[in-house]
Amino acid sequence: MILEDKLGTESDAVYTMLMNVHDGLSLEASHALNARLILILMNEIGDAEKITALLEEARSIPLG
């Protein structure tokens, strides 16, 4: 599956905000924030089929 680009011209700005939101956090706190974010985004997507496909896609690319 190739995911459609939905961020358009905001890609850089959004990526920067993701970095900023972790500013000053320990690795442990950042992990917690990420988990929290995933839960929030999952709810925002709100579509179990879509979430399943995205989870599978994330897992399908080899991890380090």
Add this chain to the structure above:
Amino acid sequence: MAYDYAPFPYVVPPGLTATEPRHPVAIVGAGPIGLAMAIDLAGHGIKSVVLDDNNVVSVGSRAICWAKRTLEIFDRLGVGDRMLAKGVTWKVGRLFHGSNEVYSFDLLPEDGHKYPAFINLQQYYVEQYLVERTRDFPDHIDLRFLNKVTDHRDHGDHVMLTIETPDGPYTLEAGYYIAAEGAGSPTRNRMKLPFEGQTFEEHFLIVDVELPHSPFSTEDPERWFWFAPPFHPGQSALLHKQPDNIYRIDLQLGPDTDPKTEATEEKVIPRIKAIIGDMAFRLDWMSVYKFRCAKLDRFVHGRVLFVGDSAHVVSPFGARGGNGGIQDVDNLGWKLAAVLNGAPATLLDSYDEERTHGSAENILNSARATNFMTPKSEIETLFRNETLILAGKHPFARKLINSGRLSQPCSLAGMALQSGDHPMVGQSLTDMPMETGWLIERIKGQFTLLTLDDSVWPDLDDIRIVPLPKSDQSAAHYGSKGAFLIRPDDHICAYFNAPDTGALAAALARATGRNQ
């Protein structure tokens, strides 16, 4: 006050001295499921002999949460009102994380239903009421205590049982053999049937204590659930009320505990004091469990039929063990009665189809709850903590917290006995107020046509017509046009737009296994 475990009398069975006439049905096990089975069959005019190796009710409270659908079935069996009168209906649930209350919810009574979402009542009371109810059917129920079934053989047209009693062994023959012997099912073991699933490594301590007054902030019964409380770090805990001022405490103990040393007063009393403070209390019952979710592949094996824990076991989160077993009874009773009255024996295949599905759904739900309560890695713990934190503010996250999803009747849509694709087909009946009494009281274990409008149906053999009173509540749930065919177990099996006796006859034939 401690429950009085009065033993039931043992009576010398006739089979010890002379051959007994063949029994239509033998039920092995007089737990809640075997007893309910006998009463349901008696209601359909079927005689049974019930054999139990013991002579007292369940020792310890065990199953305490009885769900609405179960109470409706118990209503038909004649013990629902008594259970409701004695049981505790709690209203407020509180969920804690550490020492903070994450949220609370009000379980408001639902208007327009005879029974609440569930009640708390100790299993020993349920069994006592059921045993007493069997006495109302002296010609139909032959209940024998201290009769241990040690062997059985399916001869194709009947089953031969070997039974051990204090006076020695005897044999008897039965048309059908219902195994209701609980989780350890000797019948299942004798037949070497695989019973596979998931065992959870965690140990749980279950304790009942009698308290002089409520441990909650009010005298109203509440249900408190903790994740990682200060008095029991890193684990979960549950506190709720049963009748007779008995409170149930469930404590997660973790995987590396020794059940023998945990189930001692020395270990348990400090744990209880940590929760309820310095109140005087009486220890009523305690036990340490490891839970399992498993089921048989098939519940029907020739003339041997499996019901209740013999057929499936679940972890108790969501209270699906006893509740699921009562739904087996509800599903099997009318079908077995029909078969014994001449319907094709293949009707019993639908019991297998419908209840293996229901039990798989119960296993899925309780396994999910158990997994949420016992995170298996750091990342699972992290996600759970964040869910609990978010839940303090965001309702969506409250829905992710899983300390057990209460048993709901499953849908039978798309299965062999149901006709058509109306979205309500397959669902169990939702109760409604009638001019007097309740809708669930009107089905009486018989095929019923529930009519929603004024169209006139001709008189029908075998089917009772019940017009649903018009109200906003009934229109919102059932609509206001056409008619539903309701099975004896209160499930909707067909819908008709307008009177059509041909379509009704076809749906009925299908629902009774005569035409599939």
